[in-house]
Amino acid sequence: MGRFRKLGVAVALAAIAGTTLAACGSDGGGSSSEGSDAKVLKLWHYESENSAMGIAWDKAIEIFKTEHPGVQVTFERKAFEQIQQNAGMIINSDEGPDIMEYNKGNATAGLLSSQGLLTDLTEEATKRGWDKELSSSLQTTARYSDKGVMGEGNWYGVPNYGEYVMVYYNKDLFDKNGVTVPTTYDEFTQAMDKFVSKGITPLAEAGAEYPAGQLFYQLALSKADRKFVDDYQLYKNPVDFKADPLKYGAETFADWVSKGYVSKESASLKAEDMGTAFISGKAPMIVSGSWWYGRFKDEMKANWDSFLFPGNKFSAGSSGNLWVVPTSSKAKGLAYDFIDITMRPEIQALIGNNGGVPVAADASQITDPKNKKLIENFNTVSSQDGLAFYPDWPVPGYYDVLVSGFQSLINGSKTPDQVLDAIAKPYDDGVKEITGK
Known part of the structure; x- marks a missing residue:
């Protein structure tokens, strides 16, 4: 949740509100082909089953399995506190995830990107059109400088919901x-x-x-x-x-x-x-x-x-948490595919129809009037570059x-x-x- 954000832009690492969506497989690199022959996608996040994101991401996993026959998805729901203090160590180990939900901001995604622990997603963001689907203010939390300061530099995460x-x-x-x-x-x-x-x-x-x-x-x-x-x-x-x-x-x-x-x-x-x-x-x-x-x-x-x-x-307001791909991921191509699925209209609509705020939903696909208004108002703010963190x-x-x-x-x-x-x-x-x- 966004609230008044203790976690924010330059807050101490101890305030990390991390999450992780992970994937494992063969050797990884930077292109979508890397790790695409992997046979396991290990995925971590901390959303509850009945939350808007939990519901939507369960569906995304289902679609991923259908489109990637022969790939095993190993999902683990992690508690907030499990990675709060040790995110860097966790994702830099052999046991770490390949793709994870992680908190945005200088002290979290920015810090890990500056330490070389997160994969540069810039090429994929351009190739897959994520840079077109996200407004400039939403992109602020996805991009980090070499010092880990948000708002400029390369993409190290992709948000698919907002607040x-x-x-x-x-x-x-x-x-x-x-x-x-x-x-x-x-x-x-x-x-x-x-x-x-x-x-x-x-x-x-x-x-x-x-x-x-x-x-x-x-x-x-x-x-x-x-x-x-x-x-x-x-x-x-x-x-x-x-x-x-x-x-x-x-x-x-x-x-x-x-x-x-x-x-x-x-x-x-x-x-x-x-x-x-x-x-x-x-x-x-x-x-x-x-x-x-x-x-x-x-x-x-x-x-x-x-x-x-x-x-x-x-x-x-801002984007929600980010999908990030650890540098150590051995199934990077699969991780990129999963992120792409979460940006699809049907997954975005699921977020919206369950009370979340999708970043790229068609409001006409949202059935509940209150849900629809929630999203329309967010789109109004986002489209005019009005998110001020x-x-x-x-x-x-x-x-x-x-x-x-x-x-x-x-x-x-x-x-x-x-x-x-x-x-x-x-x-x-x-x-x-x-x-x-």
Whole structure:
């Protein structure tokens, strides 16, 4: 899941959220013919059987077996923790996988690619059209420089699902209180004003975990352009925390608290508290990610739906995890074939029809209206190069820095200016450590 991403771009290796899809066989190299005569494909991932990706990848395995008679697929479902600390060692051993699901970001796929442990997939991405199926913002997490920094250089992974932040809303509460679903930022604040006038806090929030930082980032992104995102996330240029859009994000966040859009009591709440408040019908809205979608679909009794953060071109979000092929893989050609199958329309539709967010699905093939809207909104963001990753991604340990900062803004113990100071120094120090500048 995406959330406010402790794992992110330059986070420490200990935060690796790895997964592995593996394949074994004969000697491997870089072309699709390498390892194509292998007789075993060893595949690891950590998705549950009933998840959208688990269902889709089971079907992909079935198709692979049909199209590769004589090849044995050895699948192992690995726990997150099994490879969290030892991913590099695992894939560099004789027991390691040939293809695996692995987390994106500088500290994970980027780190292993810089160590020479992942196969360069650039030729295959071009040959098989993956570079055409994935938007430029989705490709950011697939490509890494020789230093392991995402966004440039060669392909070392291929994502086939995505995630993004949106506004979930309780349609019954909107109807009961005569509130219209907003399509602009001004309409959004007017809707919240109407709830406040009726004694209802419009947004459930959680200051003790990632949601508050997501709201701050969404507000900042309302004044952002791609240059800001690249500067903040990819270190293209220095970032001024005392200027917009970050200044606007912090000041507007504080203003929303003062207006009663966000309760001061939410400073001590966690994401689960926010989610259950929405599920139980106590809150009209939350601002959070697509990872909540399946749970709301299963547990919400009230009528609900979602919309993109009004007025924003950019949204927190990214690709999902990557398929990567370890350098040690002996069945590289088979691994490439399997990745290609996961990008096919029928597999992408399976992801979408089971509550996931496929990266290359035809929305007309998605049958459930809510699923369809989830995908259409993601496609809108992705097609306009609007995925802005997550606010804690840039530097190690930044998750805790942001949680502390915006918890202080909710409870009123710090001003926006003080919070911006508090989050600027760790960012600047972290970027300097990574880039040497």
